[in-house]
Structure formats: structure tokens, C-alpha cells
Amino acid sequence: MTDATDxxxxxxxxxxxxxxxxxxxxxxxxxxxxxxxAVTVAYGxxxxxxxxxxxxxGDVPIGWAPWAANLRSSPAxxxxxxxxxxxxxxxxxxxxxxATGQAAEQLALWWDNSMAMGWNVAAIAPTDFDLDENGNAxxxxxxxxxxxxxxxxxxxxxxxxxxxxxxxxxxxxFEPGSDRGRSFDQYEQTDEPxxxxxxxxxxxxxxNPWDEGPIHVAMRDHVVLIGMSxxxxxxxxxxxxxxxSAVIALDAIRALGGEPTQDGFVSAITDDxxxxxxxxxxxxTPWDMDVAGYARPALRPNLPERFIDLQIATGTxxxxxxxxxxxxxxxxxxxxxxxxxxxxLHNTAAPGSFVAPPAAVMEGFARYVQxxxxxxxxxxxxxxxxDAVAADGTGAFSDExxxxxxxxxxxxAAGSYYAYxxxxxxxxxxxxxxxxxxxxxxxxxxxxxVSEWQAWVAAQG
Numbered sequence: 117m118t119d120a121t122d123x124x125x126x127x128x129x130x131x132x133x134x135x136x137x138x139x140x141x142x143x144x145x146x147x148x149x150x151x152x153x154a155v156t157v158a159y160g161x162x163x164x165x166x167x168x169x170x171x172x173x174g175d176v177p178i179g180w181a182p183w184a185a186n187l188r189s190s191p192a193x194x195x196x197x198x199x200x201x202x203x204x205x206x207x208x209x210x211x212x213x214x215a216t217g218q219a220a221e222q223l224a225l226w227w228d229n230s231m232a233m234g235w236n237v238a239a240i241a242p243t244d245f246d247l248d249e250n251g252n253a254x255x256x257x258x259x260x261x262x263x264x265x266x267x268x269x270x271x272x273x274x275x276x277x278x279x280x281x282x283x284x285x286x287x288x289x290f291e292p293g294s295d296r297g298r299s300f301d302q303y304e305q306t307d308e309p310x311x312x313x314x315x316x317x318x319x320x321x322x323x324n325p326w327d328e329g330p331i332h333v334a335m336r337d338h339v340v341l342i343g344m345s346x347x348x349x350x351x352x353x354x355x356x357x358x359x360x361s362a363v364i365a366l367d368a369i370r371a372l373g374g375e376p377t378q379d380g381f382v383s384a385i386t387d388d389x390x391x392x393x394x395x396x397x398x399x400x401t402p403w404d405m406d407v408a409g410y411a412r413p414a415l416r417p418n419l420p421e422r423f424i425d426l427q428i429a430t431g432t433x434x435x436x437x438x439x440x441x442x443x444x445x446x447x448x449x450x451x452x453x454x455x456x457x458x459x460x461l462h463n464t465a466a467p468g469s470f471v472a473p474p475a476a477v478m479e480g481f482a483r484y485v486q487x488x489x490x491x492x493x494x495x496x497x498x499x500x501x502x503d504a505v506a507a508d509g510t511g512a513f514s515d516e517x518x519x520x521x522x523x524x525x526x527x528x529a530a531g532s533y534y535a536y537x538x539x540x541x542x543x544x545x546x547x548x549x550x551x552x553x554x555x556x557x558x559x560x561x562x563x564x565x566v567s568e569w570q571a572w573v574a575a576q577g
Contacts, residue, residue: 191312197423229326235259241417258283263380282414322398338362361453392442408445411459433467466552480530495528
């Protein structure tokens, strides 16, 4: 099997997992005791009217965001405020001064690798209101890397005019006694506490390449391809096909009626199977299928915070995509790159949030883009795919089958759903977007009647 989307998620050892719906493509808002406040938080996080203002940062109106720290709420809040200020100023020493020992080394690695990739704005922010009993906080740490999407103001996109960072989750451990409880009486506090020192920073789920050591970077017009420094030759050898594939994917989306708000991609590559598995699954259980590449949606800060640059988009939507190629893509680099880049463009146009659609929505679309761009044969012409569609209908591309040893059949069956829709004059691009927003394909909808799709597949040849 040559394709996959986001990795399965497991929690870091010793940390209680948070309750998130479809964690693979989104991160949910933390629960709050009072139900009316929970509704307010959800509304504020997702629909916050954040028009960019002049200056690096500004206050979040307390009337709208009573959970937001006033920069003096706790030692941990002071630490986050200083780290965000350092990132605005591109001051490495100030950024690293908030940590010690292993944490300082890990943050230095993140900073140096991010600078090598090229970044504009960046942020670190907690995903929850309080530290746990061990002094741990889960945070979103990320930067707006090169080729990030930039929806233009006036486009109607709710991220229009804002900066989208590509964030990932890390578990931060503070020195003992660094309480970060949020209570309303703290807003009147006038004496700023000393910043808490960070003792440890580790990926909460899966590590990314920049977490494991110095990286090698190859920059092209539409892609930045990275790999570990010991695989620099591999990166350079594949930069041209990555660039070519990026252009193919962008052109394919435009041909389908899409208007991409990004003009390139961030991608990593390795020929080390253990390294690739670690990046995709962390300490989780690998899927049954053979995976050649995956596309992992990135995250943005969950909630508005006073210490986050006002121009950085917040909320529970995803925020860009990291594409990773593994050793099993060696014989199909172009096709796999195009498939994963199609995922990235799909994610940008319809960022996942609270409800993740069935995997077929994403995998079927990426497969269809491969066919339309001419980098893969139309798999629904295979007899085993025809048989699966005839026998099982939409069950032929269930989430379970899309992660099984026979995933290739399920991928082609899902792609055939889009191919049939196109044959009826339906906009495949609009179908792909609507299926994410609606949480799945509509059964016997105006776009696709299942029995007619099955008959169409059977007749192809």
C-alpha cells in the first residue's frame, strides 16, 4: 500500500490522555465545569472575531474571554508570555532562557531546525487551563513555516488575514510548585510572579523529524523537503521529484475548480523504516497496511491568550499539513507525493475540527487526484475493486478496510466514488469539501446514488 493520512494517536507514557474526538485531525477544547461557560469557550475558540491589528500583540477582551491569563496569573503564564515575546523578537537566547538542561537542548533543536526551514511567526500555548498534579502541561508549539496558507482578506474565509502556524503537541514539565490554576481573583493580581523554569519538553504523541536531531533542508519553489542530517543525500536526490509533484498537485486542484491559498508544501523523507514508523506512530500500534507516506494535519493554539500575537489564528481547526515519505515510496515517489500533497490541499480548504469525516472522504479524494493527474492507473478498473463495490457498496471503503492489508482495494473503491460523481457532472472539489464539513458522504444524495455508482463501476473497463 502506498498511501496513508494522519497517524494513529497514542499518549506519551505517564500522561493521562485528554478526551478528544478524532484526535488524528483535530484537538478538542478542554472541558469546563459550568455548562454555560463551556458553550462560551467553544464559541470563542472557533468563531473569535480577530481582525489583525498593528503591533505585535494586544489584549484579549476579558468580557469575551474570561479564561485568558492577564500575564500575571501564574509563574507558568509568565513563562509562556516570555517565550512568545522571544519568538516575536526572534531572540533565541531569550527563548531558551525559560528552560534548563534537557528542555533547553530540546527547545534549541526546535528553534534551530525551524529557522533552517524558514518561519515567520510562531507561538507556544497551553491546551488546558491548569497544570496536572505532576507539573505537566500539554502545549501547542509551532511556527508558520514557508508555504503556509494565506487566505486573503475579503475572501470570506474565517482565517482571512490571519497567520496560520503549523503546531504540534508537546508535554512540558515545569519546576515543582509552578501552579497554573486560573481563577477570577487572579485577574486583580498586580505583582508579577517569577517565570517558572521548564525542566522537560517531549512530543506528546509522535515525534517529528525536527525533534530528533539536526535536519538537512532542500528548498525549492513549491516545496521544502527535509530529512535528518545523516540522510542529506536522500533529501537532495528527491527534491526535484518533490517539486514536480507539488506543481502537479496544485495544478490538479485548480483544474477541479479549487483555488489553493498555499503555493507549496513542507515535506520530510526517510529511507529508515524504524525512523519512519516512529514518526508516524510514536509508541502506538502500527496499522496492518503497508504505508509509504502520510500527511499529518498541524494544529493551531486552541484558545485566545494575551501572550499570543493577535495575528495568529486560534481555535480547534487544523492549520496546515506535514507530509512524510517513507522507504516504501521509493518505487512510487511521484505518485505518493501527489497523493499526500492532495491531502494537504484538502486539509487547508476544509480544516478538520470537532467531527472527523470517515477516512474514505480524504483517501478517496487523494486517490482521484492521482488518477486525474496521470500519476496512477485508475484502480476501479481492477476486477477485485469492482467485486468489492458490487458486494459491499460503501462498506468497501470502511475505515477498518482502509487500514487493512487489503487497503489498496478500499482506496480504489473510495476513489471510484469521486470518479462516478465526476461522470455525473458533480464538482468533485465541492463534494470533497462538503463531505468534510458534513462529516461524511451523503448516502443516496443528490450527488451520488449508491446503486447507480455500483452499476457505473461494474460497467467500466
